[in-house]
Amino acid sequence: MTDERLQALHRHLAETGERPVERTASRWLGEAEAVAADIAAGELSEDVLAERLITVDHILSHVESTADAVADDHVDAAREIVDTMLDEL
Template identity: 55%
Template sequence: MTDSDLQQLVEALQEHLAATATLPVREDASRWLGEAEAVATDLTTAPLPSADVTRTRLGHVEHLLEQVDGTDDAEADRHVEAARESLAEALAALDGQN
């Protein structure tokens, strides 16, 4: 996987998280999703940092998403699931770089 592919996965992660911001999600889920979006957005504003830094930040996003057990909105739930899939692929790609 190339750096460009990894960047695309991180961008997809961020886009799915951003999409939840305009949906009527539970307040507790909104806080976790908002923080996860902020971390993911930080990764998309410039070229990706080193693999170790990227892995650490994505690990933080993973922890935040683990706190979301549902949003009470079907569309938001689909975006959260898609974000988790992009995150898993990005982490797997980073693990493959070792």
């Protein structure tokens, strides 16, 4: 597991906050970003990391579209990071 991917996950979700996204999606993305910030901030055991990645994955499952193509790309990239990291755990 690389810290760069954890940082990238947080960055992608933080970038969605800078975009004009749909209101409901914004709420879910804000929650996912908060969990991702926690993940990126420190050393976590593999079990805790997996639990939080699952949480981010669950939160992102509520976001079908942000109504902004750039934000959608960031969400897709975040999902890809989460999926890859969960597959490795």
